[in-house]
Amino acid sequence: MYLTDGEISDSLAAPLNGYPQGEDIKLHFTTQGFSGARLQLAEIMLRELDQELEFLDGGLYDNRLKNKNWIIERQYHPSCNFLARVGGKAGRYHIELSIGAALIALSASVELCSLQENSPTSELATQYSNGATSIESLFPGVTEPAQVGEEALGLALDVCLLLYLHEVAHAILGHCDYNSYNRSASSDEIRALEFDADFNAGAMFGLWVQTLPADYRKSKDFEGFLKRLVRASFLFSTILKAVSGRSANYHLPTNRMIAFLSGGAFAFDRTDKTPKFESDDEGDSYWSEKVSIHTESIKAALERSTLKEFLANERDVENDFHEIFNVTHGVRDSLKDGPLMKFRLNE
Numbered sequence: 001m002y003l004t005d006g007e008i009s010d011s012l013a014a015p016l017n018g019y020p021q022g023e024d025i026k027l028h029f030t031t032q033g034f035s036g037a038r039l040q041l042a043e044i045m046l047r048e049l050d051q052e053l054e055f056l057d058g059g060l061y062d063n064r065l066k067n068k069n070w071i072i073e074r075q076y077h078p079s080c081n082f083l084a085r086v087g088g089k090a091g092r093y094h095i096e097l098s099i100g101a102a103l104i105a106l107s108a109s110v111e112l113c114s115l116q117e118n119s120p121t122s123e124l125a126t127q128y129s130n131g132a133t134s135i136e137s138l139f140p141g142v143t144e145p146a147q148v149g150e151e152a153l154g155l156a157l158d159v160c161l162l163l164y165l166h167e168v169a170h171a172i173l174g175h176c177d178y179n180s181y182n183r184s185a186s187s188d189e190i191r192a193l194e195f196d197a198d199f200n201a202g203a204m205f206g207l208w209v210q211t212l213p214a215d216y217r218k219s220k221d222f223e224g225f226l227k228r229l230v231r232a233s234f235l236f237s238t239i240l241k242a243v244s245g246r247s248a249n250y251h252l253p254t255n256r257m258i259a260f261l262s263g264g265a266f267a268f269d270r271t272d273k274t275p276k277f278e279s280d281d282e283g284d285s286y287w288s289e290k291v292s293i294h295t296e297s298i299k300a301a302l303e304r305s306t307l308k309e310f311l312a313n314e315r316d317v318e319n320d321f322h323e324i325f326n327v328t329h330g331v332r333d334s335l336k337d338g339p340l341m342k343f344r345l346n347e
């Protein structure tokens with residue numbers, strides 16, 4: 001019994017031992033024709049991601065799981081779909097992240113970064129042919145791994161960290177246990193669980209990601225770090241919407257971003273990174289300004305990209321936002337104060 005995010009895989013193959021490289025990648029992406037620089041780039045992405053997840057897993061275990069004798073294991077799923085899933089119960093969980101999730105995140109990041117104004121990687125903006133999107137056609141024009149630049153690699157890694165932390169959140173908040181205890185959860189309940197996982201993934205991102213050891217991954221200042229959370233949560237939600245079609249499980253990307261950021265805001269407030277606000281209104285306008293500043297260039301790039309059809313229209317966003325306030329918040333509160341209390345990892 002799994003909670004699954006993304007495009008359900010047709011492959012029931014066993015998870016891999018260790019992180020995928022070389023033949024493991026080629027074997028599952030036969031239609032992409034990976035070789036040379038593109039294969040090297042895929043290997044770099046998976047290696048960097050694995051190192052970061054090892055680091056975060058260590059912190060999670062030491063700070064949260066060890067005392068309660070909980071375990072969360074992590075493996076890679078040999079699927080080329082954008083997919084992650086978490087299963088288990090009673091303090092024993094496992095998370096599987098697909099190879100496709102890492103490489104699709106990279107491909108979409110490469111495209112969007114290349115389409116931003118004055119992009120140093122603008123030569124990669126026109127790699128796609130025959131109407132393929134950057135989710136279907138993985139960085140076909142790359143001839144040197146270094147060509148994609150640290151901005152795109154960093155954005156892709158951040159997207160994968162949010163996906164992983166979202167699965168961690170499903171485990172530690174008791175969602176997996178609740179799911180096996182109540183197999184007929186309503187769609188409002190499922191959306192509330194997804195919203196809850198997004199909020200907590202944002203909080204974990206805010207608390208831990210700036211401590212990653214690699215120099216090129218350290219933001220110079222708080223504003224730079226905040227920008228990463230805004231952009232990664234926007235791209236993550238956009239990819240998930242694109243690959244899960246008209247899934248009713250999720251709110252729209254612009255609004256999911258608010259769930260991730262609310263979690264981030266909670267973490268930043270706890271660690272005194274943001275100003276103290278006199279009122280909720282003051283806090284709301286601070287955050288909406290940050291969202292607007294930091295999404296401007298990636299939204300403009302998305303409008304020019306092969307993924308433009310996944311940009312939701314404003315009226316849908318507004319209706320979906322009301323749905324969050326009128327339904328999802330209440331359902332989430334009643335789950336949190338009710339059945340999830342006995343399943344979750346308590347402090």
Ligand SMILES: [Zn+2]
Binds near residue numbers: 003004166194197
């Ligand atoms: Zn989920």
